[in-house]
Amino acid sequence: MPGIVSSALRRLLHGALVLAAVSVLVFLLMQLAPGSYYARMRLNPQLSPRTVAALEAAQGMRAPLPVRYWRWLRSVAAGRWGYSFAYNAPVWPLVRTRVAHTLWLTLTALLLAWMVALPLGMWSAWRRGHWDSRAIAGGASLLLALPDVVLALALLALALRTGWFPVGGMHTLGSRHWDRWAQLRDFAWHLCLPVTVLVAGMLPTLVRHVRAAMAEALDAPYIAAARGHGIGEWRLVFGQALPVAANPMLSLLGLSFGALLSGSLVVEVILGWPGLGPLLWRAILDRDPYVVVAAVMLSAALLVGGNMLADLGLAWTDPRLATRGAAAASRSEAP
Amino acid sequence: MPRRGWRWPLAALIAFHVLVLGAGFFAPYAPARQFRRFPFAPPMRLHWWGPRGHFHWRPFVYPWRPLAERYGPPRYRLDASHPLPLHFFRHGHLFAVPGRGVFLLGTDALGRDELSRLLYGGRLSLLAGLLGAGLALSLGLVLGGAAGFMGGWTDALVMRGAELFLALPWIYLLFAARAFLPLSVSGAAAFLMLVAILGLTGWGRPARLIRGVALAARERDYVRSARGFGGSRWYVLRRHIWPETYSVALTQAALLAPQFILAEVALGFLGLGAAPPTASWGAMLAGLLKLYVLESYAWLFAPAVALVVVVLLYDWLATSLAA
Numbered sequence A: 001m002p003g004i005v006s007s008a009l010r011r012l013l014h015g016a017l018v019l020a021a022v023s024v025l026v027f028l029l030m031q032l033a034p035g036s037y038y039a040r041m042r043l044n045p046q047l048s049p050r051t052v053a054a055l056e057a058a059q060g061m062r063a064p065l066p067v068r069y070w071r072w073l074r075s076v077a078a079g080r081w082g083y084s085f086a087y088n089a090p091v092w093p094l095v096r097t098r099v100a101h102t103l104w105l106t107l108t109a110l111l112l113a114w115m116v117a118l119p120l121g122m123w124s125a126w127r128r129g130h131w132d133s134r135a136i137a138g139g140a141s142l143l144l145a146l147p148d149v150v151l152a153l154a155l156l157a158l159a160l161r162t163g164w165f166p167v168g169g170m171h172t173l174g175s176r177h178w179d180r181w182a183q184l185r186d187f188a189w190h191l192c193l194p195v196t197v198l199v200a201g202m203l204p205t206l207v208r209h210v211r212a213a214m215a216e217a218l219d220a221p222y223i224a225a226a227r228g229h230g231i232g233e234w235r236l237v238f239g240q241a242l243p244v245a246a247n248p249m250l251s252l253l254g255l256s257f258g259a260l261l262s263g264s265l266v267v268e269v270i271l272g273w274p275g276l277g278p279l280l281w282r283a284i285l286d287r288d289p290y291v292v293v294a295a296v297m298l299s300a301a302l303l304v305g306g307n308m309l310a311d312l313g314l315a316w317t318d319p320r321l322a323t324r325g326a327a328a329a330s331r332s333e334a335p
Numbered sequence B: 001m002p003r004r005g006w007r008w009p010l011a012a013l014i015a016f017h018v019l020v021l022g023a024g025f026f027a028p029y030a031p032a033r034q035f036r037r038f039p040f041a042p043p044m045r046l047h048w049w050g051p052r053g054h055f056h057w058r059p060f061v062y063p064w065r066p067l068a069e070r071y072g073p074p075r076y077r078l079d080a081s082h083p084l085p086l087h088f089f090r091h092g093h094l095f096a097v098p099g100r101g102v103f104l105l106g107t108d109a110l111g112r113d114e115l116s117r118l119l120y121g122g123r124l125s126l127l128a129g130l131l132g133a134g135l136a137l138s139l140g141l142v143l144g145g146a147a148g149f150m151g152g153w154t155d156a157l158v159m160r161g162a163e164l165f166l167a168l169p170w171i172y173l174l175f176a177a178r179a180f181l182p183l184s185v186s187g188a189a190a191f192l193m194l195v196a197i198l199g200l201t202g203w204g205r206p207a208r209l210i211r212g213v214a215l216a217a218r219e220r221d222y223v224r225s226a227r228g229f230g231g232s233r234w235y236v237l238r239r240h241i242w243p244e245t246y247s248v249a250l251t252q253a254a255l256l257a258p259q260f261i262l263a264e265v266a267l268g269f270l271g272l273g274a275a276p277p278t279a280s281w282g283a284m285l286a287g288l289l290k291l292y293v294l295e296s297y298a299w300l301f302a303p304a305v306a307l308v309v310v311v312l313l314y315d316w317l318a319t320s321l322a323a
Helices: A001-031 A036-040 A049-058 A065-077 A091-127 A131-144 A146-163 A179-219 A223-228 A231-270 A276-286 A289-317 A319-333 B007-023 B114-150 B152-166 B170-179 B187-201 B204-218 B221-228 B233-269 B281-289 B291-296 B299-323
Strands: B047-049 B055-061 B064-067 B075-078 B089-091 B095-097
Touching: A001 A065, A001 B170, A036 A049, A036 A179, A036 A223, A049 A091, A091 A179, A091 A231, A091 A276, A091 A289, A091 B204, A091 B299, A131 A319, A146 A231, A146 B281, A146 B291, A146 B299, A179 A223, A179 A231, A179 B075, A231 A276, A231 A289, A231 B007, A231 B233, A276 A289, A276 B170, A289 B170, A319 B281, B007 B114, B047 B152, B064 B095, B075 B281, B114 B152, B114 B233, B114 B299, B152 B204, B170 B187, B170 B233, B170 B281, B204 B233, B204 B291, B221 B233, B233 B281, B233 B299, B281 B291, B281 B299
Parallel strands: none
Antiparallel strands: B047 B055, B064 B075, B089 B095
């Protein structure tokens, strides 16, 4: 176990360093950005230039970059994450609720996608060369060619035409006064379309990888030996091949989370899910720098955290990784 | 194992690129030309057989007549009494109808010909994706190759940099980079901007892969002997290391290009790509964000269909290259 703990600590430190570097990168980009929120405010004839300049100075936007970075760090430490000019409020309360919504969406999609991909991929690896395996591979190719944007638009059109699904948002208006069970059903109903798009976007990659990992495990000599000993197919697949194939699948889990976050941004905007995506989008259009920084940092943190969890899972299932210790960990950190 | 079946998708993709590159010839109108009397005109069908069952070598269309309505969506009547034959190779265009608008894929909210915009928009979307992938791959080849071959602090530096770029979900990274560029850019500047941010944000993954190949190639006997015979680092990198990585790079190109095309579409869709009236597939799809448009005008999905076909072709190419 100490192997796992020390490797987890090392990962944690590494993740923190990456996040710090990301924040510096984003701040540098911010310095290069032309235009600002206040540049647009100056167009308002009802505000005198002096007022705008005073507002800008009050937000500290005239200070040099290192000073602003230091102030931002302090405000992160204080739990404010900077100040949103467009919302006229600290950033963290704005972002917190959105992140929760994005997590609801992406984690549901992640769970569902794996629940579908695992049996499909295993089945198609086990039935290699048969028609159903080829059908699964063909379906995966077809689904891969269907971009999230297109699928989301198509589903939205379907929802509009049929009225089977809501065309946006997370709750029905006024559902706050319903009982808990009705609220939950309402939430699930709103979740349907965005989750479908995300699952469809992720499924082909997952199925292909699960299939490849499983096929490799099934091809191993010890499986042939076990089969020769007369061990049942069922036990062979689930008892022998699956634990071996779990290793590459777990590393995929971390990666798939990143892809999911990317996919969910556009989907959230199209289907009106009040998550991180629309917030970032509006912040870019409004030139609201600290919201952009917070959204980007949080997405990075989620991805780093997801990868870390996957690595921990990896160390859990594959004791070799833990005992090999520092050498293996440092190698896997810089592949 | 010999690679099979890559010729078909490649040929189809080249055909697509020829179409969009020759948009000035294949498209009947300029992408920003507005036919103010024909907003949301449905696609016109090409007819080969006349009303009396005669076959015409020159296909013709029936024009739309706008119905005068003060409120509500624009409506059109098919004017079957005035068939308009297409004239081919007129005024430097593949086809045209003199003096009239011909809309084979319908028009958008401003009465702009969807087919023309599809072709001109494809120029931006497809080429920005392709060149962006080329840029990312070149950076990957140079940085990844150098990192794998040199090792030491070069390797550490490059790989930490790649890690930084991979630590962000890549759409967020793309948006972050985009957030700090001017909001409204058009024309050639927009194209260059898109290529640059796609390439500069996407080099991490190919660099990692190519570094792996270069790392393996460094230990090969012929590389060692080339070094032993006094070949300079640059010579060995150029003659022995990079050729090893080409097959990986080629497959990566076929994988990256559609991703970058989709990224361009996502940016254009959210109004962060080229500024209007520049046509791009993403900007065209953005018209569908209005629910009444989405519900009523199915022909505005044309860029989506083109997108799916292109991505499918790239996927086919990538799998046949990797096989």
